[in-house]
Amino acid sequence: MTTLARLLPKLRPASGASSSYFQRCLSSSSAAASQSESQIPSHPLFFSANLTRRDPKDRNLQWVFLGCPGVGKGTYASRLCNLLGVPHIATGDLVRDELSSAGALSAQLKEIVNQGKLVSDEIILSLLWKRLEGGQDKGQSGFILDGFPRTIKQAEILEGMIDIDLVVNLKLPEDILIEKCLGRRLCSQCGKNFNIASINVKGENGNPAMSMAPLLPPENCMSKLITRTDDTEEVVRERLRIYNDKTQPVEDFYRRRGKLLEFNLPGGIPESWPKLLQVLDLDDYEDKQSAATA
Known part of the structure; x- marks a missing residue:
C-alpha cells in the first residue's frame, strides 16, 4: 500500500467530504510537478493549446484505466x-457520440469501428483534446480516462499534455472476455x-473458479x-489481437514509470468492486461517503 500511496495525488475531497484516505495521499514527486501551471506546447494534431498542467495539490486525481475490450473498464x-x-x-463514448452526429467524420468512423x-x-486525440478543454472551461478538475491511451505514441503524446498519476490495468482470461463481449446488449x-x-x-x-452473473435490464428495456455491430465473435477476436499487439506495450510504458497497478x-461486480x-486504499472511503449523505 505504501508503494501505491506514492502514486496518488493529494486530492481535494468531492463535495467537501473529508477522509483519512485523502490525508494519506502524497503529492506527486515527478519532475512534471515542477512545471505546474505551465502551458502545454502546441501539437499539430490539435486546434489549440488551452489546457494547463496543474500541481497535484491543486487538482483532483488524473487516472487511466487499461484492459482488454470487454474487461469492464467503463x-x-x-x-x-x-x-x-x-x-x-x-x-469509446467520444467516438460513439461522433458516430451519431451528421459530421463528415461519422462515415469514416463507422467503417473503422465495424471492421474492429x-x-x-x-x-x-482531437476528440479527447476537445473534451478536456471543454471540461476545463466548465471548471472540472481531475478525471478517469477509459480506453486511452492504446498505443505508445498516444501515451507519449498524452504525457506531453497532462500528468497521469495512476494507471489501473484490469485483467481477465481471454475466453471470459470473449463470452462477456458477445453477451453485451444496448437498450x-x-x-x-x-x-x-x-x-x-x-x-x-x-x-481459480470464476462466476459472473448477467447484468439484465428492467422489464421495460428487455x-x-x-x-452492437462490432460485438461479433470475429470482430471481438480481432480487437483482442490488436490489443495484444498495440496496447500491451503501453502497460510496460507505465510500468517503467512506476505508475501501473495490475488488478x-x-x-x-459483487466480488471485484470491494477488492478493487x-x-x-478506498475501502473505508465508500462507507464514509454513504454515512455523510445518509
Missing part, C-alpha cells in the same frame, strides 16, 4: 468517478448497457435490446 471507472466526484472520460480496427491517433430506447452472459468457470490447472478481476476499493 463499469469500474464510472463507479469510481461517482465515488470520487471526478469526470469519467471514455474514448482501432481509430487513428489523429481522430482520438435502443434509454441507451443503457447490459449483459446477458452468465459465466461460470470451474477452477482447474491452478486457475424487448428493446440490440447488439486481476476475481469475478463479477481495497487495493486502491
